[in-house]
Amino acid sequence: MIQTFISRRGTDELLLFFAGWGMDTRPFAELNHIGCDCCICYDYTHLDFDASLLAGYKSIEVYAWSFGVWAASVVLPDSRLPIRHATAINGTPCGIDPKRGISPEIFTATLEHLDAASLNKFYRRMCNDRDTLNRFLEILPHRNLESLRNELASIGTGVAQYPAPRFHWDRAIVGNKDRIFPTDNxxxxxxxxxxxxxxxxxxxxxxxxPLVLERRFDKAVIKTRFESAASTYEQEGLIQEQIARHLNEIIPNPPAEGYRHILEIGCGTGKLTRLLVGRFPHARFTLNDLSPRMESHIEQLPFEHLDFVAGDAECTDFGEKYDLVVSASTIQWFTDLDGFLRRISSHLSDSGVIAFSSFIAGNLPEIRNLATTEMPYWEYDDLKRLFERYFQLDIFERQEYTLHFDSPIDLLRHLRDTGVTGTPGNRHKGFNFIKRYRETFGESQESQLTYCPVYIIAHKKKQL
Structure with a gap:
């Protein structure tokens, strides 16, 4: 078994992921920025799992997919690792079984007839649709047929040796379109x-x-934090206001007919909204926020027409076409940004424009150095590739802003009063934070926070 760290950021938490047959780290590169260290296990030609490589972690979350569920079930029971939670995805502990796994006949036929053509057929069945297949082929594992054949044969031998391994799985995720491990099995x-x-x-x-982040991001907690900070956000959210102003400035002037219908995702207390209403007073606005309480902060603005839609934008069907879709300092909280961008592109008019800002890797490095976990910010290049998948980019630029504080206590107060706590689920214990801050950055009372936003202006891709 090969164990490879794709992310090693010095956090106390580890994501331990057991891949399926025939994989390497390439199909799982998206897990390199999920807010903690990440180790991928693959190639089960030998089940020589080395738990010592994971020494020092205080908490480990296990995810296993396909035959990785069987492999993890075999090697983890005696590992004595601090496993907090274990999730199985489209696989079973027994692996090969006529009623509880892959049919033995299908497994044997796959092994006996494995060649380039049958492997491509396997990939098609594994992905089930053209878009998913094309995306997988972009990150195809770098494995040759001989290594795949040897691994598959070893899995067959291993399942015969360990037919029913005992390991406690906290949750199983089952795809109802799985054509490899039958759903009913x-x-x-x-x-x-x-x-x-x-x-x-x-x-x-x-x-x-998205499956990993849905456990790391508790939207109810996020909603509560920003509701609690709403009364102080206007005064303390200096960087967020600066970001909103710059985003508004770079939104291109509308065509002759104007931006008739504008959608804002995560309007909050209205920092960007006020600027947009002043600039496009005759537009119809649809405003969204995770918290219904935010409506009271923006309903007094001079809208000609306003629709307020409360709820998680990742789960909301906005249902219409929009000429301008905007969002400031919000999408970094999304668990499935890919899915959101795909859906929102379908709600953009043919000449429509998106104008987003988000925070990227490198944001709040002072907090990252002190926290045991961190926000799963996208890397700049990865985020750019994701937007290019659905839009034609006009602007994709990053900037850096620094706030200075008289003391670490003032810095903590700023985090509290803006709802920006740096990491999901991580409470910065006051005195401990101050102590660690001074140990890391020196005894100087003056403290600082560095914000790293990215600005995105794009339009709908032309259909070929």
């Missing part, structure tokens, strides 16, 4: 294990980052 296996199951609309291969 998965459900049967997990029912026998008394493991809670989440059924999703997905094929065997699916985006893994």
């Amino acid at each position: 998965q459900l049967r296996a997990w029912a026998e294990e008394h493991t809670p199951v989440t059924s999703i609309e997905a094929a065997h291969y699916l985006p893994f980052r």
Whole structure:
């Protein structure tokens, strides 16, 4: 078994991911910025798992996919690792079984007839649709046929040796379009294990980052934090206001007919909204925020027409076409940004424009150096590639702003009063934070925070 760290940021938490047959780290590169260290396990030709490589972590979350569920079930019971939670995805502990895994006949036929053509057929069945397949082919593992054949044969031998490994899985995710591990077999296996199951609309291969982030991001907690900070956000959110002003300035002037319908995602207390209403007073506005309480902050603005839609933008069907879609300092909280951008591109008019800002890797480095976990910010290049998948980019630029404070206590107060706590689920304990801040940055009372936003202006891709 190969164990490779794709992210090593010095956090106390580790994501330990067991891949499926035939993989390497390439299909899981999206997990290199999920807010903690990440180790990928793959190639089960030998089950020589080395737990010592993971020494020092205080908390480990395990995710396993496909035959990785069987492999993890074999090697983890005696590892004595500090496993906090374990999630199985489209696989079963027994791996090969006529009723609780892959059919033995299908497994044997796959092994005996494995060649380039049959492998491509396997990938098609694994992905189930053209878009998913094309995306997978962009990050295809760098493995040759001989290594795949040897691994598959070893899995067959290993399952015969360890047919029913005992490991506690906290949750199983089962795709209802899985054509590799039959859905009914998965459900049967997990029912026998008394493991809670989440059924999703997905094929065997699916985006893994959203599944990981949905546990790391508690939207209810995020909503509560920003509601608590709403009364102080206007005064303390100096950087957010600066970002909103710059984003408004770089939004291109509308065509002759104007931006007739504008959608804002994450309007908050209205920092960007006020600027947009002043600039486009005759537009129809649809404003969204996770918290319904934010409506009271913006309803007094001089709109000609306003629709307020409360709720999680990732789960909301906005239902219409928009000439301008804007969002300031919000999308860094999204668990499935890829899915959101795909959906929002379909709601953009043919000449429509998007104008977004977000925070990227390198944001609040002072907090990252002191926290045990960190925000799963996108890397600049990865985020740019993601937007290019759905839009034609006009502007994609990063900037840096620094705030100075008289003391670490003032810095902490700023984080509290803006709702920006740096990491999901991480409470900065006051005195401990101050102590660590001074140990890291020196005894000087003056403290600082560095914000790293990216600005994105893009328009809808032309259909070929």
